[in-house]
Amino acid sequence: MRKISVTAFLFSFVSSVCYSQNKTSFIESLQQNNAWVDSTFKHMKRRERIAQLFFVRAHTDKGKAYEDSVADLIEDTRVGGLVFFQGGPVRQAALINRYQKLVDVPMLISQDAEWGLGMRLDSTISFPYQMTLGAIQDNNLIYRMGQEVGREFIRMGMQVNFAPDADINNNPKNPVIGYRSFGDNKANVAAKAGAYMKGMQDAGILVSLKHFPGHGDTDVDSHFDLPQLNFTKERLDSLEMYPFRELVKQGASGVMVAHMNIPALDNTPHLPSTLSEPIVTGILKKEIGFKGLIFSDAMEMKGVVKYFPNGEADVRAVIAGNDVIELSENTDRAIHLIRKAIRNHRLTWDRVNESVKKILTAKYWTGLNNYQATNLQNLTADVNRPEALTLKQQLSDAAVTVLNSDSLLQNVNYNAKTAIISIGVTDITPFQADLKAKFSNSMNFVMSKTATAADMNAMLKQLKTYDQIVLSVHDTRKRPQSTLDYSAGLKVFIAELSRLNTITCVFANPYTIAGLPGIEKSKTLVMNYENNEMGQRSNVKLISHMMTANGKLPVSINSFYKNGDGLQVTLQPAQMTGNAQ
Known part of the structure; x- marks a missing residue:
């Protein structure tokens, strides 16, 4: 059994290496004649061509009835692709195999996996968030991560990752980007996103930079309403659009357009950028010169359908220049309305056919012209x-x-x-358990978010009897928000501990430091960006003098800590005694 798994891995690895060495880029392939694309296009009915523009939602955690309903939609419409969400790796690969059997032209299978398969699938790897990656000084590590994510996608039978996020998070209160961004410095964002992008594309999958023209400085989540960017064209050109321009030059295969109202670029009231021809075609295609696949952000989001309901958003998205309409509220209705728009001369067949041929070229480039079902044996091991x-x-x-x-x-x-x-936290953390073995005379303490003032006062009195303190601050929520859900009393408690002989380690979003006044008094302050076992293990290695710290802040936090701050700390190997040996 293991022999099959190794063979599957070697095939994936060799394929990706051969790809990067021998095949042209996706952008270059769009300029070449392609007999498979021409033949496939010629044999499609007009309704089937329109259907190629639509990617529909798929899950493996919603039961058989839901899976069957998606199968019915695929058979009825022959859509161009699927977007998979939550589920498990084997269940998903098996369902992909089932769905691909329903169509003559294989579908592009996509997933929103900014930090790898673990963003959506259980029993798979979650790599660090992009904010964490923004602190890394060796971009080759990020390139290697992109390659690994690409290999895992191919092993799963997928071809498109809606990543990386190229937004510049210059608004700490941004409710939807935040830790998903590489930071607030445009050059660092472009470099890190470029490394991740190149790794995935060299592995043989398509990417989708997002969210054009830049979702980093918003205070509204476009899932729930339409954000407005009231910046000048000059500001947008020089800042928000900078990473997209740079990565288009580097051969980005895909770009996703955000749902934002941007009066400086298109002053149509309440018009999302997704539906704006001046933005999608005028700026992205013509001004920036992007030739690859243009994906709409999810068309079921309130930011786009609030002002353009009942399928009108889908029609306008195609008119604007999007190639792929992701997650329409009603795909059947949208196909009907696009045909109607063509009859009413709002839209041309040339505009539709341009996108269809681009999508078919993407299918050819990712090998779907020679589609083979995914081997399910040892799949979980191969993606771990x-x-x-x-x-x-x-x-x-x-x-x-x-x-x-x-x-x-x-x-x-x-x-x-x-x-x-x-x-x-409420229990001893892995950080504490591992660190205690390094100190011969140590005691572990835990202070929960619900601790009373009396609890904190009693513990503070006890802690003052110790020679040194190692303090860790944890955000246990699923995603690291910009502020901690701590009481005012607990924040004061942290400030009091920071005044002692304390090493403080923060396992949370870096912006949370701004809400912890007094923490800067710590003798040592270490930022770890997210709360997980590997981050805690990294800090144990640091305190044990087993590694060098090289990270730099990817964002500015407050007057004490700015973008680029970070001490390069080289430590001598520790001399330990007692139970620390």
Whole structure:
């Protein structure tokens, strides 16, 4: 059985290497004659051509009735692709195999997997968030992550990843981007997104940079309403659109357009950028010169359908220049309305056919012209390779950012009376469990988010009897928000501990530091960006003098800590005694 798994992996690896060395890029392939594309296009009925523009939603966690309803839609419409959401790897690959049998022209299978398969699928790897990657100084690590994500996509039978996020998160209160961005520096965002993009494309999958022309400086989530960007064209050109321009030059295969109203680019009231011909065709296609696939953001989002309901948004998205209409509220209705728009001369067949041929070329480029069903044997093992887990730890280690450092970290005493306290949790953390083994005279403490003032006062009194403190601050929520859900009292407690002989480690969104006044008093302050075991393991290695810290802040937090801050800390191997050996 294992032999099959190794063979499957080697095939994927060799295929990706051969691809990057021998095949033209997707953008280059669009300029070449292609007999398969021409023949496939010629044999399609007009309704089937329109259907190629639509990618519909698919899940493996909603039961058989839901799966059957998607199968019925695929058979009825012959859509161009699917967007898979939550589920499991084997269930999803099996369902992809089932769905692909229903069509003559294989579908492009896509997923929104910014940090890898684990963003959507259980039993798979979640790589670090893009904000964490923004702190890394070795972009080759990010390129390697892109390659690994690409390999895993191919092993799953998928061809398109709606990543990377090329938004510049210059609004700390952004409710929808935040940790999904590489940071607030346009050059760093472009470099990191470029490394991730190139890794995936070199592995043989298509990408979709998002969210053009830039969703980083909004305070409205377009899933629920239409954000408005009231910036000048000059500001948008020089900042928001900078990463997109740079990555288009580098051969980006796809771009996703956001649902935002931008009066400086199109002053039509309430018009989302997705539906704007001046933005999609005028700027992205003509001004920037993008030739690849243009994806709409999800067309079921309130930011687009609030002002253009009942399928009108789908029609306008095609008129505007989008090639792929992602997640229409009603695909059947949309196909009918597009045909009607052509009859009414709002839209031309040339505009539709241009997108159809581009989509068919994407299918050819990703090998769907020779489609083969996904082998399910040992699939879970193949998308959890030890090499990928090692890379994940390397990425975590490389992101560790030391903001304050004095002699305490350099000369940490592993025999001194040491308190190791985790805040915001209810149980001993992996960080504490691993670190306690390094200190011969240590005690673990936990302070939950619901602790009373009396609890905090009693613990503070006890902690003052210790020679040194290792304090960890945790955000246990599923996604790292820009502010911690801590009480005012707990924040004061952190400030009091920071005044002592303390190493403070933050396992949370970097913006949370702005809401913890006094934490800058810590003798050592270490930023880890997210709360997971690998991040905690990285900090144990740092405090144990087993690694060097090289990370730099990808965002500006407050007057104390700015973008690019981060001390390069090289530590001598620790001399440990007692139970620390």
